[in-house]
Amino acid sequence: MKSLYNYITGIFKGAWSLLVGMKVTGSYFFRPSTIVTQQYPENRKGRGKRTKKKLEMFDRFKGELIMTHNEQNQHKCNGCGICEMNCPNGSIEVIPVSITAEDGKKKRLIDKHIYHLGMCTFCGLCVKACPSKALAFSQEFEHAVFDRTKLTRILNHEGSSIMKGTE
Amino acid sequence: MPFNIYDFTSFTQWIDKSLYENCAPFWAMIWELSIIGLVVLTFYALIGLFLVYAERKICAFFQCRIGPNRVGPWGLIQTIADLIKLLLKELVNIRNADKFLFNIAPFIVIIASFLAIAAIPFAKGLHAIDFNIGIFYVIAVSSLGVIGILLAGWSSNNKYSLIGAMRSGAQIVSYELSVGLSMITICILAGSMQLSTIVENQANGWFIFTGHISAILAFIIYLIAATAETNRGPFDLAEAESELTAGFHTEYSGIKFAFFFLAEFMNMFIVASFASTMFLGGWMPFHIAGADGFNVVMDYIPPLIWYFGKTFFIIFLMMWFKWTFPRLRIDQLLTLEWKYLLPINLVNILLMAFLVLMGWHF
Numbered sequence: 427m428k429s430l431y432n433y434i435t436g437i438f439k440g441a442w443s444l445l446v447g448m449k450v451t452g453s454y455f456f457r458p459s460t461i462v463t464q465q466y467p468e469n470r471k472g473r474g475k476r477t478k479k480k481l482e483m484f485d486r487f488k489g490e491l492i493m494t495h496n497e498q499n500q501h502k503c504n505g506c507g508i509c510e511m512n513c514p515n516g517s518i519e520v521i522p523v524s525i526t527a528e529d530g531k532k533k534r535l536i537d538k539h540i541y542h543l544g545m546c547t548f549c550g551l552c553v554k555a556c557p558s559k560a561l562a563f564s565q566e567f568e569h570a571v572f573d574r575t576k577l578t579r580i581l582n583h584e585g586s587s588i589m590k591g592t593e
Numbered sequence: 594m595p596f597n598i599y600d601f602t603s604f605t606q607w608i609d610k611s612l613y614e615n616c617a618p619f620w621a622m623i624w625e626l627s628i629i630g631l632v633v634l635t636f637y638a639l640i641g642l643f644l645v646y647a648e649r650k651i652c653a654f655f656q657c658r659i660g661p662n663r664v665g666p667w668g669l670i671q672t673i674a675d676l677i678k679l680l681l682k683e684l685v686n687i688r689n690a691d692k693f694l695f696n697i698a699p700f701i702v703i704i705a706s707f708l709a710i711a712a713i714p715f716a717k718g719l720h721a722i723d724f725n726i727g728i729f730y731v732i733a734v735s736s737l738g739v740i741g742i743l744l745a746g747w748s749s750n751n752k753y754s755l756i757g758a759m760r761s762g763a764q765i766v767s768y769e770l771s772v773g774l775s776m777i778t779i780c781i782l783a784g785s786m787q788l789s790t791i792v793e794n795q796a797n798g799w800f801i802f803t804g805h806i807s808a809i810l811a812f813i814i815y816l817i818a819a820t821a822e823t824n825r826g827p828f829d830l831a832e833a834e835s836e837l838t839a840g841f842h843t844e845y846s847g848i849k850f851a852f853f854f855l856a857e858f859m860n861m862f863i864v865a866s867f868a869s870t871m872f873l874g875g876w877m878p879f880h881i882a883g884a885d886g887f888n889v890v891m892d893y894i895p896p897l898i899w900y901f902g903k904t905f906f907i908i909f910l911m912m913w914f915k916w917t918f919p920r921l922r923i924d925q926l927l928t929l930e931w932k933y934l935l936p937i938n939l940v941n942i943l944l945m946a947f948l949v950l951m952g953w954h955f
Contacts, residue, residue, distance in 0.1 A: 447917045
């Protein structure tokens with residue numbers, strides 16, 4: 427008797443679980459807003475025929491290495507070179523300069539922070555290792571260029587200076 | 594030309610009469626057969642192409658994707674492009690295959706589904722052959738396809754193909770029973786095996802409503818067993834991409850592969866159209882016995898629309914199954930058939946016979 431009971435309840439439980447599964451997929455089918463596909467070339471500007479939403483990468487996406495600058499065109503890099511030492515394939519070159527401050531002390535600053543995008547594997551060790559959090563990844567992902575020299579970037583902006591307190 | 598969208602009998606009789614008036618009886622018959630053959634072939638190809646597109650699109654929506662959307666508006670021409678690609682592809686010769694059987698197998702599969710399509714009543718009078726044992730014919734013909742699948746697996750000389758074919762054999766032998774028995778349940782209710790009579794008998798309400806409990810049970814069993822019989826959905830053990838590469842059609846390429854592919858989709862269409870014919874009234878509009886005004890309004894919708902609407906509804910259900918449920922293991926497959934569907938089906942036939950005997954159906 428017990429086995430017959432189990433047999434019959436088994437059928438109904440099984441059918442119920444199948445219906446639950448069908449409800450899940452059915453709810454996706456009848457709500458096209460759940461579609462996650464990105465139609466890439468159309469949605470890069472965000473006003474394509476097929477897509478209203480602009481394609482934006484998520485915050486943790488490693489697009490390319492940048493040096494963050496504030497409104498006064500100041501960065502936090504003091505040219506210590508730890509990022510260069512940590513880079514596994516040598517895509518960072520830090521060219522420092524020494525200047526003499528007003529009090530007569532020698533100070534190390536950067537002349538150029540050179541980043542070879544073509545050699546970068548986007549491991550993110552430079553960002554992790556930077557003691558003054560001067561480096562970051564941007565969400566930019568369209569890197570194709572016709573000339574290889576364009577892949578070499580200078581990360582500190584023209585005429586930028588170091589932020590006070592991070593020397 | 595007496596063309597009537599609600600009743601094709603006069604139209605087909607007009608073609609028949611004009612052919613017999615203008616030709617010798619032998620040639621008239623040959624003409625008729627060729628016309629029907631051509632119409633069925635065209636229908637077959639068009640429905641096949643449409644179903645492939647529908648499957649890809651519906652599957653995509655179930656999986657939060659968009660599906661084909663580059664070739665033509667909404668990707669509508671995608672399957673035609675695929676067909677051209679398949680036609681242009683090389684037919685690879687397998688050196689150690691059994692050449693004759695290898696080449697004949699796709700045709701057996703496709704002929705089996707062709708034979709079944711002849712018995713479908715599309716609308717009143719639009720019916721290639723109306724046997725008085727229509728259901729019996731359908732059961733017999735639809736189980737022929739497995740021979741092609743077994744031959745394909747055997748002659749490919751490939752262990753994956755053979756395993757796939759054997760699984761398919763075991764599966765169809767088991768589930769053929771359930772399909773047949775659930776069809777017999779409806780035969781008891783209809784009192785006939787002739788498909789046109791079965792449709793006519795549903796003028797006062799479709800069998801799924803008039804046969805209530807028993808018909809609904811038979812419908813569910815038929816849906817499960819028919820999905821299994823077409824090697825689709827959760828029962829695609831014969832193909833099982835992740836286990837057997839592609840099962841019985843691993844070694845096929847080009848148009849021979851396309852034949853298997855097309856036959857799979859057409860089998861789905863055929864089982865869906867028999868489900869709609871037997872349970873949902875085929876081309877018969879939705880009628881409620883007694884509500885005459887309502888019935889007249891429903892009669893204005895052409896039977897072809899009713900027929901295709903119901904059939905595509907069932908096809909949609911089968912696609913829903915396919916893209917929701919995980920594939921069964923072979924022992925689970927056989928347990929489902931022999932321990933659940935078959936006993937329930939036998940009890941259901943008794944129940945239906947009792948209902949008909951007591952007159953408890955509507």
